[in-house]
Amino acid sequence: MSHNDPSAVVAAFLQQRFPHVEIAHDEDIFALGLVNSLFALELVMFVEKTFGFTVPSDEMRIDSFRSIDAISALVDRQSATV
C-alpha cells in the first residue's frame, strides 16, 4: 500500500471514529479529551497496520501521536529509514 499523504489517511480514520468532532491537523487530540488508553492502543495499531511498520520504542510516546501532523511526521520518519 502506498500513501502519498499520510495525514489524509489519519484524518479519515479519526473522522470515522469521532464523526461528531472536527479535528484540525495541528490540534492536540489528547488535549481534546478524545484519547484514552484504549483509543491510544487502537491508534498505534492503525498506524502500524496501515503504513506497514513497527513503531520503535523511542517513538512510542504520546508526542509522536499527539496530532494528525505529528503522526504524519512519524510516518515520514519511518519511511525515510527504510
Added chain:
Amino acid sequence: MSVVGVAGAGVMGIGVTQNLAQTGHRVVLVDTEQQVLDAALQKIEAQLRMSRMLGGPAVDTAAAMALISTGVDPKALAEVDFVIENIPERWDLKRALYLEMDRICDPATVFVVNTSAIPITEFAAVTGRPEQLVGVHFMNPVPMKTAVELIAGEHTSAETVRRTRELLNAMGKKAIDVKDVCGFISNRVLMLTVNEAAFLVHQGVATAEAVDEVFRSCFGHPMGPLETADLIGVDTILHSIDVLYQHYRDSKYRPCPLLRTMANAGRHGRKSGRGFYEYGPTA
C-alpha cells in the same frame, strides 16, 4: 516465583497473561485454537510495547514475551502452581474444563476462577480440591487496574486465600474480600446498569452516545455504561446477566433483547470491531 497457567486467551486471558509476564512470572497460556493463541501473543506483544505510553511501567518486551509459552492441550497445565481460568461465562463450558483440569493438574495446583458472576462454591463442587479453589474477579483492562474482588468459597482454605493474595500483590493488585454470592458486589450493580442502559437504546429513548455522555459529563465517570459494555464484550455481558437471572430468578435481571440480538449478530464490542460503537484494528 510462581508458574501460572492461564486458561482462555480472550479479553481477560490476554490481560492476565500480560500482567503476569510483565511482573516476571512464567506463564503457560492455553486456549482451544492455535489461531486464537497466535492472535493473543500478537496483542500481548503490542500492549507490552505500549505499556509506558499508556501510563503503565516500562517493560522489556522481549524478556516478558520469553516468559510466555502456549498450548492447545490443557495437559500443558499439569505442573503449574496456579491456574487462572478465563474461559467464557457459561457454566457448561467452565464445568467441563474444571473436571478435566482436576484430572490433569498436580494435586497441589490452586484453581483461580475468574468469573463475572458465578458463585465460587459451585466450582468447588465439581473438583476434588475444594480447599484449593478460589475466585478472583479481575477488572478489565487487567494490567491497568489496581484492584480485584477476591472471593473465598465455602470450602476455600485460609492458606489458599493467603497464597492467592500474595500472587495478586506480586501482580500489583490490591485484593478486596467479597462474599461468595452471584455477581459479587461489582456485577450485582454494574450489570443492572448496563442492562438498563441497553433498554434505553432498545426502546429508542436515547442513543448510545447520549447515554454515555450523561455518565461521563454529569457523573464524571471515565466511561459510560455502553462503552463499558463494548470493552467487556456484549456476549459476556449477556452471559453474565443470564447467570444473575438464573440464580436470583428475579425479573429485574431479565436481559434486554437488544443485547441478545447484538450477541447473536457478532456485535460483541471492541473485540469484534463493532458493538454499540465501531472500532479500528486492535491487534
